[in-house]
Amino acid sequence: MEDCIFCKISNGDLGTEFIYEDETAVVFKDINPKADIHLLVVPKEHVQDLNECSAELIGKLMSIVKKVTVQENIKSFRTVINTGKDAGQEVFHLHIHILSGNIKF
Ligand code: AMP
Ligand code: ZN
Numbered sequence: 001m002e003d004c005i006f007c008k009i010s011n012g013d014l015g016t017e018f019i020y021e022d023e024t025a026v027v028f029k030d031i032n033p034k035a036d037i038h039l040l041v042v043p044k045e046h047v048q049d050l051n052e053c054s055a056e057l058i059g060k061l062m063s064i065v066k067k068v069t070v071q072e073n074i075k076s077f078r079t080v081i082n083t084g085k086d087a088g089q090e091v092f093h094l095h096i097h098i099l100s101g102n103i104k105f
Contacts, residue, residue: 001046006093010044020068024060027068027098036101037074041065047094050083061096074100 001007009016010026019039020027030038041064047053062079069077080097082089099105 001093004046004093006042006091006095007046010042020064020071022064024057025064027064030097034105035078035099035103037072037077037099039068039072039098041068041096041098043094048092049089049094050081053094061094065096065098069098074098076100078103078105080105 008014009028016026016028018026018028023044025041025043027039027041030040041061043057043061045057047057050058065079069075077098077100080099081094082097097105
């Protein structure tokens, strides 16, 4: 989707360093970290939020959370999905936050 920052990032247009990538999603560091480790799992497909997300896609994204936390040796972490403006969603392209250590969220 045009003018969507996470579409641009997941397409590789901004040269963002990916911690993980597969055909479904990319994982990269949050630009404004709210914990010692703050990663975002972002699907390559533009999906606005969890309300618009299929069970199949959210299942794949959660399994990517598991893969990445194992890969990065993150043993204790919080996952957050903000859905809608009133819940604090700022980027309207679905993403799962992974937070670990000194979480300020
Ligand atoms: P949310 O409030 O759930 O929509 O979270 C959006 C998150 O995206 C925030 O934690 C931002 O710091 C993060 N963010 C926004 N723009 C970028 C970017 N260009 N690269 C990495 N993270 C970003
Ligand atoms: Zn998008």
